[in-house]
Amino acid sequence: MKLTGVELRRISIPLVAPFRTSFGVETTRDILLLRAVLDGQGLDGQAEGWGECVAMSDPLYSSEYVDASVDVLKRFMLPKLFSLDHVDGAAVGPALEPFKGHWMSKAVVETAVLDAELRGTGRSFARELGATRDRVPCGVSVGIHNSVGALLESVAGYVSAGYVRIKLKIEPGWDLEPVRAVRERFGDDLLIQVDANTAYTLQDARHLARLDEFDLLLMEQPLPEEDVLGHAELARLVKTPICLDESITSARTAAAAIRLGACSIVNIKPGRVGGYLEARRIHDVCRANGIAVWCGGMLETGLGRAANIALAALPGFTLPGDTSASDRYYKTDITEPFILSADGHLDVPTGPGLGVTPLPDQLAAVTTWTEWVAA
Ligand code: SMG
Numbered sequence: 001m002k003l004t005g006v007e008l009r010r011i012s013i014p015l016v017a018p019f020r021t022s023f024g025v026e027t028t029r030d031i032l033l034l035r036a037v038l039d040g041q042g043l044d045g046q047a048e049g050w051g052e053c054v055a056m057s058d059p060l061y062s063s064e065y066v067d068a069s070v071d072v073l074k075r076f077m078l079p080k081l082f083s084l085d086h087v088d089g090a091a092v093g094p095a096l097e098p099f100k101g102h103w104m105s106k107a108v109v110e111t112a113v114l115d116a117e118l119r120g121t122g123r124s125f126a127r128e129l130g131a132t133r134d135r136v137p138c139g140v141s142v143g144i145h146n147s148v149g150a151l152l153e154s155v156a157g158y159v160s161a162g163y164v165r166i167k168l169k170i171e172p173g174w175d176l177e178p179v180r181a182v183r184e185r186f187g188d189d190l191l192i193q194v195d196a197n198t199a200y201t202l203q204d205a206r207h208l209a210r211l212d213e214f215d216l217l218l219m220e221q222p223l224p225e226e227d228v229l230g231h232a233e234l235a236r237l238v239k240t241p242i243c244l245d246e247s248i249t250s251a252r253t254a255a256a257a258i259r260l261g262a263c264s265i266v267n268i269k270p271g272r273v274g275g276y277l278e279a280r281r282i283h284d285v286c287r288a289n290g291i292a293v294w295c296g297g298m299l300e301t302g303l304g305r306a307a308n309i310a311l312a313a314l315p316g317f318t319l320p321g322d323t324s325a326s327d328r329y330y331k332t333d334i335t336e337p338f339i340l341s342a343d344g345h346l347d348v349p350t351g352p353g354l355g356v357t358p359l360p361d362q363l364a365a366v367t368t369w370t371e372w373v374a375a
């Protein structure tokens, strides 16, 4: 199989409500999609597949951003892949290995190639990755609000929709009070966790330890991405389990963080680690070490969501993920929407590849730019 061409497509799709984190506010998601066309042996002629890049417009969650992704794909990654005689999902990662970093760009092209390969041979992402469930329990990530009252109203809506776990975004000045209010209002049975997106330092350890009284599932990425040792120290100073997100960029960094005692839980985001195959390796490393994992989210459309839900159905994903239903993000998704069941689950797609494709009209309505890049 050869990679014969790639369509890069940028879409701009408004969120149903602004999503504020410790690093900024998202109101419209600016997303790079990639459609890969494969030709040749083992396929019925041509096969095409889709990927969704999780990079944001600005390098605030991590160093990656959409314009950089377009650039590194066009300038380095696609020419390398076009030069290969044989390309399939498993070949992409090793071929792109010489290019440092740019995990989100690597992930989008690997996903699209894998989708094309699997569609060409009738296999689903879930089956290929090793999923053992046909539906997954879902959590929801709730942004920083202007007031505790507004937060409680949002959380009440998500709880009544069926979400089985609530993640509260926190930052200095928005931590103890909102967490206490949600715990008091919804009671001891609600699963609650917090995510700081690197907003604290180890100096804040005593303050963060005050979250212990709220019986949280976990505290996600309180310290900077590079401060793995700081997380290990913090883990000794607080009772709430530490979960890493930004710090984990590969199975190797996951193994090191685990060995150092920097986390007892890992948020796996395929985009952050170069794709679903590396995500599965992280799952395997964590599982072998007794570390629970869950699937993170980057405000994906139905395309990225389909693959995330397949991943979340692997046996080591023992905690609910940020794999919310389409209507938590978008009024109109670019695929058939993912709809939450009354008991807070989403069904794992079963069709070939991702099991979903963009709906042409919806896709056209949000497209801001396309470019065809041929071998
Ligand atoms: O997809 O539901 C989602 C968003 C989940 O909170 C979420 N993601 O650090 O885990 C995280 C953030 C990163 C993206 S914030 C714009």
Ligand code: MG
Binding pocket: 195, 197, 220, 221, 245, 246, 267, 296
């Ligand atoms: Mg996070």
